[in-house]
Amino acid sequence: MSERILEFLRRREANGASDGPCVVVDLDIVRDNYETFAKALPDTSVYYAVKANPDPEILNLLANLGSSFDCASVGEIEMVLATGAKATRISYGNTIKKERDIARAYQLGVRLFAVDCVEEVEKIARVAAGSKVFCRVLCDGLGAEWPLSRKFGCDPAMAPDVLEHAHRNGLETYGVSFHVGSQQANLSAWDLALSMAAGVFQEMALRGIELKMVNMGGGFPARYLKEVPGVPSYGEAIFSALTKHFGNRLPSTIIEPGRGMVGNAGMIEAEVVLISRKSADDELRWVYLDIGMFNGLAETLGEAIRYPISTQHDGGNTAPCVLAGPTCDSVDVLYEKTPYELPVSLSIGDKVLIDACGAYTTTYSTVGFNGFAPLESHVI
Amino acid sequence: MSERILEFLRRREANGASDGPCVVVDLDIVRDNYETFAKALPDTSVYYAVKANPDPEILNLLANLGSSFDCASVGEIEMVLATGAKATRISYGNTIKKERDIARAYQLGVRLFAVDCVEEVEKIARVAAGSKVFCRVLCDGLGAEWPLSRKFGCDPAMAPDVLEHAHRNGLETYGVSFHVGSQQANLSAWDLALSMAAGVFQEMALRGIELKMVNMGGGFPARYLKEVPGVPSYGEAIFSALTKHFGNRLPSTIIEPGRGMVGNAGMIEAEVVLISRKSADDELRWVYLDIGMFNGLAETLGEAIRYPISTQHDGGNTAPCVLAGPTCDSVDVLYEKTPYELPVSLSIGDKVLIDACGAYTTTYSTVGFNGFAPLESHVI
Numbered sequence: 125m126s127e128r129i130l131e132f133l134r135r136r137e138a139n140g141a142s143d144g145p146c147v148v149v150d151l152d153i154v155r156d157n158y159e160t161f162a163k164a165l166p167d168t169s170v171y172y173a174v175k176a177n178p179d180p181e182i183l184n185l186l187a188n189l190g191s192s193f194d195c196a197s198v199g200e201i202e203m204v205l206a207t208g209a210k211a212t213r214i215s216y217g218n219t220i221k222k223e224r225d226i227a228r229a230y231q232l233g234v235r236l237f238a239v240d241c242v243e244e245v246e247k248i249a250r251v252a253a254g255s256k257v258f259c260r261v262l263c264d265g266l267g268a269e270w271p272l273s274r275k276f277g278c279d280p281a282m283a284p285d286v287l288e289h290a291h292r293n294g295l296e297t298y299g300v301s302f303h304v305g306s307q308q309a310n311l312s313a314w315d316l317a318l319s320m321a322a323g324v325f326q327e328m329a330l331r332g333i334e335l336k337m338v339n340m341g342g343g344f345p346a347r348y349l350k351e352v353p354g355v356p357s358y359g360e361a362i363f364s365a366l367t368k369h370f371g372n373r374l375p376s377t378i379i380e381p382g383r384g385m386v387g388n389a390g391m392i393e394a395e396v397v398l399i400s401r402k403s404a405d406d407e408l409r410w411v412y413l414d415i416g417m418f419n420g421l422a423e424t425l426g427e428a429i430r431y432p433i434s435t436q437h438d439g440g441n442t443a444p445c446v447l448a449g450p451t452c453d454s455v456d457v458l459y460e461k462t463p464y465e466l467p468v469s470l471s472i473g474d475k476v477l478i479d480a481c482g483a484y485t486t487t488y489s490t491v492g493f494n495g496f497a498p499l500e501s502h503v504i
Numbered sequence: 505m506s507e508r509i510l511e512f513l514r515r516r517e518a519n520g521a522s523d524g525p526c527v528v529v530d531l532d533i534v535r536d537n538y539e540t541f542a543k544a545l546p547d548t549s550v551y552y553a554v555k556a557n558p559d560p561e562i563l564n565l566l567a568n569l570g571s572s573f574d575c576a577s578v579g580e581i582e583m584v585l586a587t588g589a590k591a592t593r594i595s596y597g598n599t600i601k602k603e604r605d606i607a608r609a610y611q612l613g614v615r616l617f618a619v620d621c622v623e624e625v626e627k628i629a630r631v632a633a634g635s636k637v638f639c640r641v642l643c644d645g646l647g648a649e650w651p652l653s654r655k656f657g658c659d660p661a662m663a664p665d666v667l668e669h670a671h672r673n674g675l676e677t678y679g680v681s682f683h684v685g686s687q688q689a690n691l692s693a694w695d696l697a698l699s700m701a702a703g704v705f706q707e708m709a710l711r712g713i714e715l716k717m718v719n720m721g722g723g724f725p726a727r728y729l730k731e732v733p734g735v736p737s738y739g740e741a742i743f744s745a746l747t748k749h750f751g752n753r754l755p756s757t758i759i760e761p762g763r764g765m766v767g768n769a770g771m772i773e774a775e776v777v778l779i780s781r782k783s784a785d786d787e788l789r790w791v792y793l794d795i796g797m798f799n800g801l802a803e804t805l806g807e808a809i810r811y812p813i814s815t816q817h818d819g820g821n822t823a824p825c826v827l828a829g830p831t832c833d834s835v836d837v838l839y840e841k842t843p844y845e846l847p848v849s850l851s852i853g854d855k856v857l858i859d860a861c862g863a864y865t866t867t868y869s870t871v872g873f874n875g876f877a878p879l880e881s882h883v884i
Binding site for chain 1: 580599620836
């Protein structure tokens with residue numbers, strides 16, 4: 125827990141400015157995370173996944189540290205360029221792009237694009253001639269907290285046809301990408317994916333086309349309630365899989381940490397709005413916070429992420445609670461199937477601290493569902 | 505399909521302003537819906553559920569038509585007051601309220617509050633002395649597209665204790681509320697709920713406290729792909745259940761239509777960004793739109809709502825598609841378990857029209873996930 129964040133929150137409270145929930149991100153932790161990635165994989169380029177948290181101060185810090193950026197849209201590309209970083213440090217990593225957005229990105233200087241089908245290759249060939257493309261391949265995501273759907277990537281067997289199509293249309297067939305699934309705790313997932321990537325390199329070589337780069341995506345976990353392997357373990361596992369599958373001819377490599385870069389750097393302060401029971405003999409308390417699915421904690425959907433929550437009563441007796449958000453929407457329940465243990469002495473009006481909230485909180489917030497403001501954000 | 509909306513979209517296109525998706529709401533349809541509710545239940549007050557769509561023009565229209573308003577927050581109360589409507593036409597219907605928000609609402613003139621536990625009663629007694637309260641009771645939601653969770657309301661057996669507590673604390677014990685579940689197509693759901701409400705009235709009478717009002721909530725469906733009963737059928741079923749359970753001493757009644765008031769009044773225009781297959785022999789096409797879970801279509805979560813979609817190719821052969829949104833988020837898939845039939849000749853760049861999008865689209869939109877703007881909204 126960041127002492128700087130706690131101090132910020134104390135000052136906010138003292139200033140009487142603590143009416144709604146807020147997230148506070150500690151840039152020192154982001155810097156540490158960047159350096160840890162850079163050290164664990166010294167020959168790999170770090171492309172920060174902007175969608176995890178596009179706060180300008182985070183982007184500025186990472187730009188200064190030398191990071192590159194994975195962008196999902198022209199909007200995100202413009203945010204990165206606003207830091208002064210050159211467009212050559214940007215990958216337009218969304219496989220789903222309007223042709224006119226590709227054209228805009230190209231005008232802004234972007235020359236690296238993701239594809240997963242010939243239709244996307246043709247758009248890029250038409251409006252971003254000569255650019256580098258990499259083909260995203262499907263990956264089964266075994267061991268990830270969220271095995272990704274089949275939304276992104278093509279079957280590995282189709283990737284060479286997509287890349288050859290790019291080559292014939294005047295694009296630079298740069299490489300292959302995959303994503304092992306978000307919050308991936310299984311280190312061997314990268315081994316499997318890199319073996320598949322090496323297969324595409326070999327098939328392309330047979331077709332006389334040399335690939336140069338493997339984009340190993342994200343998936344690096346943040347620590348929530350469960351322990352996860354540290355970044356150095358990932359680095360070792362990945363380096364060993366790379367040499368296993370590519371031998372002495374190691375490709376250029378990219379990683380795209382988002383959650384792994386900022387997840388543990390942020391903390392949300394929220395308030396207990398109500399504690400009640402549904403009947404006189406109800407064993408569960410319902411604890412309602414002023415934050416929920418629609419103003420910051422969207423990733424509790426399906427109870428996927430269990431955030432660490434601390435209160436001023438920690439250490440005393442606890443009892444299970446259903447934890448819910450403040451809106452008039454019955455979907456806005458954070459933990460119900462697996463109730464959350466909270467102190468028996470927790471009271472209405474108490475503040476609670478929700479840790480590891482630096483990624484995927486602010487931008488998932490709705491514009492104002494139920495008339496509640498989007499999540500207030502501070503970067504310190 | 506509203507000819508006025510189609511004409512608006514043609515002009516938008518002609519003006520070259522159609523780069524992103526938008527929703528267009530036809531106020532004539534909202535007016536018709538209000539009048540249909542007022543006619544179907546002439547002795548019932550209509551409290552529009554502001555959260556369904558808080559657009560100022562919709563609120564102005566409904567205020568002029570004589571509607572009252574169900575608000576979830578002080579933010580929504582302020583939006584209603586901005587129309588010029590008096591605070592006496594507002595119900596603060598959220599059972600989860602900060603004490604200082606109750607105080608603000610009271611200062612703004614609101615005198616009608618929902619509760620479902622003694623803890624909430626005590627807040628209201630402290631800062632909104634003498635106000636009317638109604639107690640929300642749990643309802644099983646059988647037959648609803650979304651049976652609500654147990655988040656709102658207490659066990660019917662506990663309601664008299666909550667109401668008696670209000671009475672003893674100087675509040676006016678006004679009545680009972682329930683919600684039969686969203687998009688409720690089972691007319692007998694109201695019968696069951698009203699029988700329960702009548703039971704609470706009787707128990708309170710035994711305790712010497714007279715209740716006066718039943719808030720029958722929302723749940724009135726919009727027509728998506730499936731047929732639903734018309735509002736007059738609901739009116740008849742509700743009136744008949746009221747007389748069955750309350751005899752000649754009918755209480756005052758409230759309904760809170762949101763989806764039923766604006767759902768069918770809006771249409772989204774979106775664009776096909778990409779159509780692809782995942783492998784050479786894939787039978788399914790993946791169709792990616794520029795709208796998805798995070799910029800307007802959050803209610804496709806769990807594939808709950810199947811919106812009617814029309815294209816310029818309708819009438820020709822169709823084939824099943826997975827339909828997905830434009831973000832780099834694998835959750836952003838609209839229909840996959842049950843693929844959606846779309847024309848074989850549908851092409852990248854085509855516009856599609858998604859009907860019945862007037863409710864729960866604009867405000868569910870994120871502030872900018874993946875760098876995409878919130879849903880653009882027009883009310884005509």
